[in-house]
Amino acid sequence: MNDASSQSASFSRVFADKKLSVGLLTPLEAYPNTPFPNLAHHQDIAKLAEDAGFASIWLRDVPFYDPNFGDAAQIIDPFVYAGYLSAVTRSITLGTAGAILPLRDPIAVAKQAASVDLLTNGRFVLGVSTGDRPVEYPAFGKDFDKRGEMYRESVEMINTLHQQSFPRFHSKHYGQLAGSLDLHPKPVNKRMPIMAVGRSRQPIEWLANNVDAWIWSVDDESAIRDIIASLNIAAEDKPAPHYGYATFFDLDANPDAPYQRFYNVVRIGRNALIERLLSHQELGVNHIALNLKPSRRPAQEVIEEMGQYVLPHLG
Template identity: 70%
Template sequence: MLETTAMPRSFCRAFSENRLSVGLITPLEAYPDSPFPTLKDHQTVAKQAEDAGFGSIWLRDVPFYDPNFGDAAQMLDPFVYAGYLSAVTSTITLGTTGVVLPLREPVSVAKQALSVDRLTEGRFLLGLSTGDRPVEYPAFNIDFEDRGARYREAVEVIRTLSENRFPRAETMRFGTFSGNLDMHPKPVHGRLPIMAVGRSRQPIEWLARNVDAWIWAVDDDAAIREILAALKSAAGDGTPPAYGYSSFFDLDPNPEAPYQRFYNVVRIGRKALTERLLQHRDLGVRHVALNLKPSRRSAQSVIEEMGAHVLPALEAA
């Protein structure tokens, strides 16, 4: 794990000790009745989120539209989109939730991630997943059952190329590195933060020792306690990864509205939301990533209200 003194600002803005930050998952708009967003004014909304005090913008990796899944995400390739957003923002962390690593060649992923890291001057966080759409695997001619092992080996390749000079390494599924090639650019802050998204087919023990952060969809109080205890135990003498969760989100226009859950959608007013986030901060949650797809209000309206009330309350508490 990254030591505290070595944490780049991309990591610290999203994951800091004794603090909970809030991020937004792209696309930055409400589109409850369609699988496809409009991407209208998305650059303006990204800047609005940054100015409002959100800690991060998370870009999804969805290669194909699957009608059975019903959501095409932001449609744009996450690395291309991150490069674009790097030019219209200046401080907010940009990250991926997450690049479907078993479907990608890790040398290219390393190059793309390091390029965005340089373009953003060190405010990029590489989130990696195994995806949630099995139907995509045959299109890439990748064995679905091998995704867990492929993920672990690909993470090691990315670490090797980004953190070493002229590395020597042999891999089972990918290439051989003979010490005669070196990848550039190197990470702006010496190390590229890597985050697991979902379980990624990995045991807790592997996650605790191989990633810097972990975002899952588990936000139940009792489950959070169990997760954090398991990570701490599995990390041994090391620092466990920072934990956060993601949620489909609908900010109720009534500030007094209580917490409600409709399958995987959280609907809540700002006062109950602030209390819930502070409670989770005290449990040890470090980041919450919100997906506005099911929102009944515009993204701009939600961002404005949270920037005026919720985010300042988190900073002040």
């Protein structure tokens, strides 16, 4: 899949062979003691991240606040937010991480993604998922147990709408295309890069042959080796999807602080972080998306320190 996406500078800025890039997950702030961000100065922080050298900003899709989950994410709808950020940034890649396909109509997703892609002049990546909050499915009247097949069908329909003129498409879970309608705009680079977020109940074989990149939560070095090897085997003679992971992140104010892990939070000083990133780059990891929610320091401080001391070591 990913040979076609090489046309997109936005995609290759984030996912390139033998290189590791770093991005940020929204909200672009630290809010360790509350489920709700305040979004103060978020447009300025987006510009700061771009100037610091971060490769991407990923917009999460969380329709509802679930008190049992404890995080409301960035609150704003990801496609609306992407449209806004397209006007306040110049070059940083924007993407969803990820649009919950079984809870959205694929025609609407195709239209929204291509619209943002046009507004950003081709610097949009469509990250797609099945979500991580089962309680949302009854609210949408969707069958949680069918989310895997709905996800696959939605990806196929989106690709059809983006790549074909007046397409025909028969769908089990969505609508039908009879060849009399054409979706516009089309993606700027002819095809929208698709990034899987999480496993989304898909086998490695499907991921290896249907997406351009895969962001998961697995950052263990032994597991990374196995994942990348499995993707390469499953892709056979085609380029395998690029692999990356997302993690909650707390950059220690002490630059010599060692790597520590607290459940799903990585706490680390910048010197150990540089070593860890270079090690993961050698393993074949292409991208890491950082979530600053648990940070004990303001996001601006972390972004500035990363830009000055850490990011220049990559690439």
